[in-house]
Amino acid sequence: MIQVENLTVKGSGFCLDDISFKVNRGECLVILGPSGAGKTVLLDTLAGLKKPREGRIVFAGRDVTQSLPEERKVGYIQQNPAIFPHLSVMENIVFGARPNRISAAVAYKRAGELASLLGIEHLLSRTNPLTLSGGEKQRVALARTLLVEPGIILMDEPFSALDSFTRRQLIFLLPQIFDRFQVTVIHVTHDLQEAFLLGDKIAVLIEGRLHQLGTRDEIYRQPATLAVARLLLNRNTFKGRVVILSSEEMVAENDRGLEFRLPVAPKLRPGDKIHFGINPREIVIIRPGRPLAPRVQSNIFPATVRRIFDQFGSYLLFLDLVGTGIEIELELPSFIYHDMDINTGDQVTVSLKKDAFWVLPAGEEG
């Protein structure tokens, strides 16, 4: 188990401000954030390579805030996998045996097992690790880390330098491996897909502050701040104020006077300034002549298709809501797009599903 309390780290050009979170044993927490958010600083601090100014780090009930990196018993896969170039692949994997007092016989046996688990048996005889590919290096680094049996593994964008095929392989392999060794994992990434594929929980770190910590669904449906909403590609965001509020419905108008029906936010009052928005995947095009399902019966607008982009697997449509000057973004799975036969300039009817909207009081953020 990992427990971080009020962690504050300051240095030239970076800072982490009052970070607290908890990861249960065997869980994987993904720390998601844009580059420069302080993700690597956080991992460096957890591994003991940087000193915090304030706060506490507890690993499995043991306060390690002041411990040296070698005393923390964590595995850390850095962005640079740092395969020692002067050692063979096998020597790299068993590197940690000596300081951890693992006998050579045990170490070599374990290295063999890990290699077969990670699919790198054929590399064990390589003498020059500089000939390894990026994906192979990551696997060797993982085997080297797992050999010393750390209870905690920190991963710093381990897939960022890999091609998409290798990345995919590793993304599906990792959870199996970690599950088997019952390790607690903190995985840092800027990639949304990676975060949602791997994270039991996701923590969003932006500019050194933890904006939200939650399940995948919470992060997707209820971003805690506007910055989180933007990071999750919620490009349809509006500024406005609450007009009608009752226990059953909430109506808001945006700054151009257009009315939207939103899910009821109990803490708000009529007149409150708000931000609200909807993910491009939650907007639907209504097919003419079909009865409307109840959940798409609100926020119906006529729209004109302006631009269409094929983004492999889905289509991104830019639409103008007729007579409002508002441009929205809509994402359609490819098969639906082809089924509907939509072209630039077409007039369509869209529904911005009421329950898919998130609402945030304005003023919390600029």
Next chain:
Amino acid sequence: MKHREVIRKKTITRAFTLAFSGLLIMVLMYILLLLFSQAGYLSKEVLLSSLKDREVHFALVLSLETSLLVAAVALFIGIPAGYALSRFNLPAGAVIDTLIDLPVVISPVALGALLLIFFNTTPGLFFQEHFFQVVFQVTGIIVAQATIVIFLAIRLMKSIFDSIDPAYEMAARVLGESRAGAFWRVTLPMARHGILAAFILSWARALGEFGATVTLAGATKMKTETLPIAIYLNLSAVKIEKAVALISIVVLLAFFILLSLRLLTDKGVWYR
């Protein structure tokens, strides 16, 4: 019109290549001319006899002994000091850096004079009385060479450690190695080519040192006579043939030193 334009562009490209490589060829010719102009004084007999010559022999051995010792001492100090300079967060780093560059940059004669004056002040005299004599002695050669070369070695080792990503050490430490363990098992072996190159450069610098040596140790025949001092003494005494023989030895030594350095560092055949 278009054809002429193409020809014009081609001519400009050729002129550019010719001018730049021409200058390179000219300096190469210059250095070869310098070397071959000695040939008039150099015959097989002269070279062989001077190799057997007691004075040449003495100078060669003294030079090799002092310079190799100095290079070894320089690395012994330069490796840890360079590492500290590269990795530790030292206060006033810029000032320390500048101080370390100083002995390598200032004129060797000035440095020699500095040493000579130091060894005639109270702490210097105390040192000479209780440890060993320095002024006008063989030990003076070593002190003079070492004063320059140690700082050179520190500078070289710092840049070698700078070029090794600290991520490797960090990886070793997270795997359980102490700071010292990470240094011995990772950083030092990773720096091995650099260390060898630094040794060769330090050795070459010590071998060629003249200004500081002659000022502190003097130019006494058959006593403090290193190769450069021997050349100086023989030239002063108008023994041109012997001087040329000595120069040939120096040139050959330098050539092989530099060649082995090339082969050791990046892209060289001995480099892995």
